[in-house]
Amino acid sequence: MKLALYVLPIFLLISMNLSSQTKTAKTAKQAKIVDEINLSQEDVALFKEKTKQKVDEFQQHIVTIGSKDEQMEKKNLAEKEALKLFYKGAQMETTKLLANGENKKITRPMAKYLARLKSLPYTRVVIKFYDIAYVSDFTKGPDGKYYSTATIIQEFTGFTGDNIAYKDVTKKEIEIVIDLVEDTFYNEKSWKLFLGDIKATETKA
């Protein structure tokens, strides 16, 4: 009986220790996996900065594609490069303010929107972006990707001859997606930033 009194606590102590060891090992293993599939706060901050660069890149392409002074070859290249920035299947929703105060919405695949931009019926097009970009915080989705929204302001002026035929200021909300992409060449995964759907709202005609 006395022996049992000594043995039991020792046994409990050993089993507790063993179980905590197993738990620690499991947690470390889990942590490693989590580290691989999660972005740190510093990474997120870096991607916020990278978002601005990607959005800038997109804006540059838009200006080239819409310009009437650029060679078609350069416009085509810009169109191709702009599409590379987007997630597959990204769409553009544009809202136009009608004279009766109603909003007219049109949704197009991004490729179609960019192709249309090349052939607008104006003799000269001026597209200007304002230095106001707002990037919201990144939030993780159930698919493990990180999502955010960037807002940019664009001024569009279409000329026929010397006269302004059309002018608007639009606010564009661009979905930003950070995805873990596998590089088949290096056989490794890395986080990459893509642009997603865009909602364009005309705010000033």
Add this chain to the structure above:
Amino acid sequence: MKKLLLYFIFCIFFSSSLQSQIIADKNIEKIYGIKVKQFNEFLNRFNYKTDFKGNLIDSVFLSKISRAYYLKMLFNEEDTRIESKNTDYLNRINEFITDVTTSEIFMNKYSDRIIAEVKSNINYKGKKKEVYIFLNQEIVEPDMLKWVISDVDADFLYEIKIDTTNRFLSPSSNETNFISLRRALKEKDFAYQYAHKDFNIDLLSIFFYEIKTGNIKVNQVNEITYHIFDIPGWYITVREFNRDTENSGWLIEDLKKNSEK
């Protein structure tokens, strides 16, 4: 001399047109800088977390703009109650701001008490209709989030016909193999009256069913209104005001007291 004069006139004209362009640009930059561009930005401003540029609020900003003033800017100033100086509404706003600032209330960005009411255009059996879809945020894992459909509302989804006829299956219907059931359910409009007392018509299920059968095709989202119940003692609605002024974007459309704390 003539050429020189023409040059001067050109310079004056060009510089004035350039100047007016710069002023116009500055004006647009100012408007869009102050405009609440995203709902996310609205929440960050409400929580006194970020400044107009989206940067974390620093000591310089703190010394210039108080949280009370920042909150006041989140109200739709073109509300008729504010324009007409309706004392009841203005007092309510002041009470709200005092409560939020003194009790240091901050909103949980990912709260399920933030409900998005999405007014959408749909095609129902080939006809254009409007439907209100309600969504809220759902936390999947501690750090993962998604928006989920919580409810739906539309007049056409289920039109309840009410009459005074007392409809029921008799207590002995079981003994006659529920023959009366066939007769009862032939009355399409009143079949629901044969359900148990706690039965409620679930429009969301009807909505999903109509989508599955191809009767409903969702076309586009027209408008979003956020219903926020996350501020103890208060209920606010937030909507996007698309106009060319500094007080625009996602703003508080209405403020009510909420007895539910």
